[in-house]
Amino acid sequence: MEESLKERIYGMKDWLIEIRREIHMYPELGFEEVKTSRLVSEWLERFGLDVQKGIAGTGVIGLLRGKSPGKTVAIRADMDALPIEELNQVPYASKIKGKMHACGHDAHVTILLGVARIFSSFRDQVKGNIKWIFQPAEEGGGGGKRMVEEGVLENPHVDAIFGAHVFPQIEIGKVGICEGKALASADRFTIKVVGRSGHAASPHLAKDPILVSGHLITQIHCIVSREVDPLDSAVITIGRVSGGSAFNIIPDEVELLGTVRALSPEIREKMRKRIEEIVRGVTQSFGVEYQFEYEYGYPVLVNEPEMIKVVSSACAKGIGEENVVEVQPSMGAEDFAFYLEKVPGAFFRLGIRNESKGIVHPYHNSRFDIDEDVLPFGVEMYVRIIDRYLELGMMG
Missing domain, CATH: 3.30.70.360 (Alpha-Beta Plaits)
Known part of the structure; x- marks a missing residue:
C-alpha cells in the first residue's frame, strides 16, 4: 500500500501547484486572510471534513473523525503574507501591490490541503482523529496565541501537534529537525x-x-x-x-x-x-x-524529544536517514510555540533550496520563491508522520 499511496500523493502535484499559485497570486496580510480562508474551508468541506470557520477572525479548522477511537493529532499551517513588493517575473507573481508570500505560507496551506485530500480518501483506516489548523497572522500578529485561546486544541483534545516551515537553507528533498529549544x-x-x-x-x-x-x-x-x-x-x-x-x-x-x-x-x-x-x-x-x-x-519554541523522534523515524522511512538532517537552533521566532506550550509536538523544516532553479533567496526577500517539488514532498512527510503517530500502518 505504501507505494500506491505514494503514487497517489505525487499524482496530485499539478493540483497542488494550482492551489499554491492561486494563493500566491492573491496574498493577504495577517487577520485579512478572507479569500485564503474561504478557499481552505471550501476544499475541506469538499473532502467531507467537519469545518469550523471564523476562529481568531479568519482561522479555519478541519476535523476528520476516524472509524475507531484513538488519539487526536493536529497539523498546522499559517496563511498570512507580508507587506513586500514581489520582484519575481513569474506567471504566478503577486497581483496585489505591496503584498507577497515571501515566507512560504502559501506552500504550508497547500501542503495541508493535500494531506486532507489523502486522508479523506482513507478515513475508514483512521483510528483516532486528525485535526487541521489553518491560522491567521503568524507574522508578528500572534494568530497562534488567539487560536489556542479560542480552543482549537480541544473538542476533541489534541494529544500531539506537528508543524513545518519551508527552509531555503537546506536542499529540496531533505527534512530538518532540531530537538529541544529550536526557535527563540x-x-x-x-x-x-x-x-x-x-x-x-x-x-x-x-x-x-x-x-x-x-x-x-x-x-x-x-x-x-x-x-x-x-x-x-x-x-x-x-x-x-x-x-x-x-x-x-x-x-x-x-x-x-x-x-x-x-x-x-x-x-x-x-x-x-x-x-x-x-x-x-x-x-x-x-x-x-x-x-x-x-x-x-x-515564547521559546521547544520541540518535545519524543515527537522529534516520530518526525525523524517517519521521514527517514521514506527518504533515508541521510536526508533527515539536524539544523541548529535559530534566533528567529514562530508562534507555533504557543501550541507547544499546551501539548507535545514538533516543528520541522522542509528543504526548498535548489540552485539550478534559482531557489536561493531567504525569507522576507522580494525574490523569495519555493521549489514546487516541496508540495507533494511535504504532503508525503506529513502523511508519514500522522501514520506513524496514530499507528495506522498505511505507510509500512
Missing part, C-alpha cells in the same frame, strides 16, 4: 528619553536626550556580551532611533525601539529586568525622565 522568544521594547530642548550652542541650558540615548545603546548592548553566559543564546537589537528636527537644536525627546531574543525563559526575564535597570540608572545620572514599555511576544 521574541519580545519588543520601547524607551522614550525625555529631556529638555535647547540651542545646540548652549547644551548646558538643555538636557540632551540624544547623548543619553547614545549611552543607553552602548550599555544595553553590553548585556549580552558581558552578562549572559557565552554558551547561552541571546540577542538584543535596537533597530530604530528617532528624535530631533534640525542640526542645531537639542530635542525634547528621543525614542528607541528594540527586540530581545532568547532561547530560555530565564535569560529572557533577565534581559528585560536588566534593560529597565540600565534605563533607570542612566537617565537618573543625566537628570532626565524616561518611559519604558516591554511587550512579551512569542
Whole structure:
C-alpha cells in the first residue's frame, strides 16, 4: 500500500501547484486572510471534513473523525503574507501591490490541503482523529496565541501537534529537525528619553536626550556580551532611533525601539529586568525622565524529544536517514510555540533550496520563491508522520 499511496500523493502535484499559485497570486496580510480562508474551508468541506470557520477572525479548522477511537493529532499551517513588493517575473507573481508570500505560507496551506485530500480518501483506516489548523497572522500578529485561546486544541483534545516551515537553507528533498529549544522568544521594547530642548550652542541650558540615548545603546548592548553566559543564546537589537528636527537644536525627546531574543525563559526575564535597570540608572545620572514599555511576544519554541523522534523515524522511512538532517537552533521566532506550550509536538523544516532553479533567496526577500517539488514532498512527510503517530500502518 505504501507505494500506491505514494503514487497517489505525487499524482496530485499539478493540483497542488494550482492551489499554491492561486494563493500566491492573491496574498493577504495577517487577520485579512478572507479569500485564503474561504478557499481552505471550501476544499475541506469538499473532502467531507467537519469545518469550523471564523476562529481568531479568519482561522479555519478541519476535523476528520476516524472509524475507531484513538488519539487526536493536529497539523498546522499559517496563511498570512507580508507587506513586500514581489520582484519575481513569474506567471504566478503577486497581483496585489505591496503584498507577497515571501515566507512560504502559501506552500504550508497547500501542503495541508493535500494531506486532507489523502486522508479523506482513507478515513475508514483512521483510528483516532486528525485535526487541521489553518491560522491567521503568524507574522508578528500572534494568530497562534488567539487560536489556542479560542480552543482549537480541544473538542476533541489534541494529544500531539506537528508543524513545518519551508527552509531555503537546506536542499529540496531533505527534512530538518532540531530537538529541544529550536526557535527563540521574541519580545519588543520601547524607551522614550525625555529631556529638555535647547540651542545646540548652549547644551548646558538643555538636557540632551540624544547623548543619553547614545549611552543607553552602548550599555544595553553590553548585556549580552558581558552578562549572559557565552554558551547561552541571546540577542538584543535596537533597530530604530528617532528624535530631533534640525542640526542645531537639542530635542525634547528621543525614542528607541528594540527586540530581545532568547532561547530560555530565564535569560529572557533577565534581559528585560536588566534593560529597565540600565534605563533607570542612566537617565537618573543625566537628570532626565524616561518611559519604558516591554511587550512579551512569542515564547521559546521547544520541540518535545519524543515527537522529534516520530518526525525523524517517519521521514527517514521514506527518504533515508541521510536526508533527515539536524539544523541548529535559530534566533528567529514562530508562534507555533504557543501550541507547544499546551501539548507535545514538533516543528520541522522542509528543504526548498535548489540552485539550478534559482531557489536561493531567504525569507522576507522580494525574490523569495519555493521549489514546487516541496508540495507533494511535504504532503508525503506529513502523511508519514500522522501514520506513524496514530499507528495506522498505511505507510509500512
